[in-house]
Amino acid sequence: MAGLREKQKADREKRILQAAVTRFRADGYRSVRIEDLAEAAEVSVGTVYNYYTTKGDILIATVAMEVEEVLEEGAALVAAPPHGAEKALLALIFGYYDHSLNYLSKEMWRRAMALSIEAPSTPNGRRYAELDRRLEAQVAEMIGVLQARGEVRGDVDPEPLGRVVFDTLNQAFIGFVSDEAMTLTTLRSNVRATIRTLAHLISTEAA
Amino acid sequence: MAGLREKQKADREKRILQAAVTRFRADGYRSVRIEDLAEAAEVSVGTVYNYYTTKGDILIATVAMEVEEVLEEGAALVAAPPHGAEKALLALIFGYYDHSLNYLSKEMWRRAMALSIEAPSTPNGRRYAELDRRLEAQVAEMIGVLQARGEVRGDVDPEPLGRVVFDTLNQAFIGFVSDEAMTLTTLRSNVRATIRTLAHLISTEAA
DNA sequence: AAAAAAAGTTGAACCCATTCACGTTTGCAG
DNA sequence: CTGCAAACGTGAATGGGTTCAACTTTTTTT
Numbered sequence: 001m002a003g004l005r006e007k008q009k010a011d012r013e014k015r016i017l018q019a020a021v022t023r024f025r026a027d028g029y030r031s032v033r034i035e036d037l038a039e040a041a042e043v044s045v046g047t048v049y050n051y052y053t054t055k056g057d058i059l060i061a062t063v064a065m066e067v068e069e070v071l072e073e074g075a076a077l078v079a080a081p082p083h084g085a086e087k088a089l090l091a092l093i094f095g096y097y098d099h100s101l102n103y104l105s106k107e108m109w110r111r112a113m114a115l116s117i118e119a120p121s122t123p124n125g126r127r128y129a130e131l132d133r134r135l136e137a138q139v140a141e142m143i144g145v146l147q148a149r150g151e152v153r154g155d156v157d158p159e160p161l162g163r164v165v166f167d168t169l170n171q172a173f174i175g176f177v178s179d180e181a182m183t184l185t186t187l188r189s190n191v192r193a194t195i196r197t198l199a200h201l202i203s204t205e206a207a
Numbered sequence: 208m209a210g211l212r213e214k215q216k217a218d219r220e221k222r223i224l225q226a227a228v229t230r231f232r233a234d235g236y237r238s239v240r241i242e243d244l245a246e247a248a249e250v251s252v253g254t255v256y257n258y259y260t261t262k263g264d265i266l267i268a269t270v271a272m273e274v275e276e277v278l279e280e281g282a283a284l285v286a287a288p289p290h291g292a293e294k295a296l297l298a299l300i301f302g303y304y305d306h307s308l309n310y311l312s313k314e315m316w317r318r319a320m321a322l323s324i325e326a327p328s329t330p331n332g333r334r335y336a337e338l339d340r341r342l343e344a345q346v347a348e349m350i351g352v353l354q355a356r357g358e359v360r361g362d363v364d365p366e367p368l369g370r371v372v373f374d375t376l377n378q379a380f381i382g383f384v385s386d387e388a389m390t391l392t393t394l395r396s397n398v399r400a401t402i403r404t405l406a407h408l409i410s411t412e413a414a
Numbered sequence: 415a416a417a418a419a420a421a422g423t424t425g426a427a428c429c430c431a432t433t434c435a436c437g438t439t440t441g442c443a444g
Numbered sequence: 445c446t447g448c449a450a451a452c453g454t455g456a457a458t459g460g461g462t463t464c465a466a467c468t469t470t471t472t473t474t
Binding site for chain 1: 454
């Protein structure tokens with residue numbers, strides 16, 4: 001299991017990914033050449049391609065790290081959401097947003113999203129789609145919890161609703177990364193307006 | 208106005224766009240080289256770049272043609288929507304969908320959408336975003352009409368609701384073009400499920 | 415109508431992501 | 445410990461979008 005070869009492989013992969021996270025953020029995804037990464041990771045260009053099938057693949061790997069963390073934080077929130085549909089949904093969504101620039105720049109997000117649309121059937125595309133699916137499921141799960149608590153109308157199915165909420169937060173996020181000047185504060189405020197309307201519709205009449 | 212130079216310019220641009228629509232659909236966006244388009248349009252590679260700043264730009268021009276037509280058809284529907292929120296919204300959305308493959312293949316849509324996300328601040332990206340904005344506004348407009356007719360609850364703002372509906376139909380469409388095997392029938396049925404839930408929430412209680 | 419300016423065309427050169435034929439290292443059998 | 449096979453690393457070559465300096469054509473000026 002832990003032969004020399006295995007160890008070297010793990011080492012090289014880690015060095016490449018590390019170089020990618022650093023350089024992509026520092027110099028921008030586009031302007032980093034594979035040759036730069038190879039140099040920083042002390043391997044050859046060919047070797048980079050031995051570990052990642054495309055440049056975009058390296059990016060997806062870093063996005064995946066980010067989203068995995070976000071999902072974990074989200075799970076904690078879903079276990080005990082704040083009271084009220086609006087507050088609870090916004091807490092979850094803002095958690096996603098606030099975390100989103102930890103490892104990734106807006107440019108990196110744009111490229112990653114573009115990639116997932118453009119090449120959905122590649123391993124990378126599938127991987128990104130899978131992350132989206134899990135985020136969507138988490139939103140639906142939270143709606144289910146709120147429903148069980150009697151804070152959301154019982155006559156709606158959490159699954160399509162989760163999709164609607166996810167599509168909304170996702171599209172707002174695309175708007176955010178598409179505009180270099182937009183702050184997280186503005187993003188939050190944009191999405192709050194939309195979610196408020198939705199929350200109003202699905203809340204039990206108590207409001 | 209109609210000097211020789213103007214005429215030649217219009218001619219060349221039309222030939223390039225025509226070549227693009229034809230070749231992109233026939234051979235796939237990716238496998239068509241700029242040199243191919245240049246040859247088909249009887250100009251040089253450099254001239255193609257004189258009319259369109261990137262390959263993606265040529266694509267956006269064809270997408271724009273398609274969406275302009277769709278908006279026109281949509282306007283007719285908005286003027287006199289079918290009765291009931293669900294029916295009316297679905298009629299509008301299905302109109303969009305049914306038209307979508309007239310000039311464009313799924314691959315072309317994927318690339319165009321990816322482009323709009325990846326390069327939102329280029330003229331092309333802006334242009335695509337503008338088309339999205341107009342589609343969204345049209346959905347909101349229809350909701351407004353339904354509200355005026357008393358078929359949609361008066362206590363909701365059509366604008367955020369239009370955004371939610373648009374985000375939903377857009378995301379479903381992305382799912383459609385991401386899966387070469389998916390039929391329009393399946394797309395319709397997917398979106399029907401989600402829109403039904405939304406329509407249920409916003410309809411006047413009469414239901 | 416000749417000359418100069420303006421506008422547009424051209425295709426070879428450039429840049430990079432990606433590939434691939436070849437060399438090197440590791441694991442393992444004898 | 446030796447030698448072979450498999451796995452892996454290497455970097456020069458390839459392909460295609462994009463750029464740009466030189467050349468043509470159209471328009472304007474005199």
